């Protein structure tokens with residue numbers, strides 16, 4: 318009972334925290350949410366299924382791209398790397414997300430690969446694409462994030478890792494995707510690349526409406542592939558359904 322109460326109180330404290338992290342962590346997830354993600358075969362198969370469909374789409378789009386340079390763009394947390402161990406530890410202590418412990422977790426380099434991610438990035442490189450990771454992890458964790466990705470077989474020379482800059486809020490994911498396309502700036506190889514496929518667990522991991530000259534809604538399942546994340550996200554604060 319005390320644990321439930323302290324979890325409840327910490328949830329309230331977090332909900333009222335004035336500085337919510339940019340990447341959407343709010344209230345602490347429940348044990349049931351965590352268990353589904355960590356222990357269900359269904360979660361593993363969903364992520365594998367999503368990555369396999371993304372790989373097929375990538376090969377179709379790569380043929381259309383012909384000799385033009387192209388990229389695949391992936392988010393990191395709960396897309397390429399599974400941070401549920403961090404969440405489990407926080408739950409055990411009866412506390413929620415906060416940025417100090419989060420950055421300490423990133424430094425530990427102990428996040429596991431999301432099922433299907435390794436095969437996808439390998440296939441992208443073999444097909445001639447550039448793998449670009451765009452994450453709102455802070456840039457103080459650059460080395461740790463890259464080493465964690467490498468330890469999980471997700472990183473190779475030639476990949477790009479583009480993090481948020483602590484002192485530049487305007488350098489958001491839209492700006493970083495723009496650099497990939499333009500071929501200039503820190504999030505580029507120096508050559509303009511066409512992003513063919515995007516993967517993420519948050520809607521912000523995908524181009525905004527109008528960012529690409531395409532029918533936005535029609536891209537999901539074709540070029541935009543969403544992974545499940547029951548632990549945190551913008552959905553915690555969002556209301557997308559109206560009552561009948």
Ligand SMILES: [Mg+2]
Pocket residue numbers: 392393394395396517518519
């Ligand atoms: Mg994410």
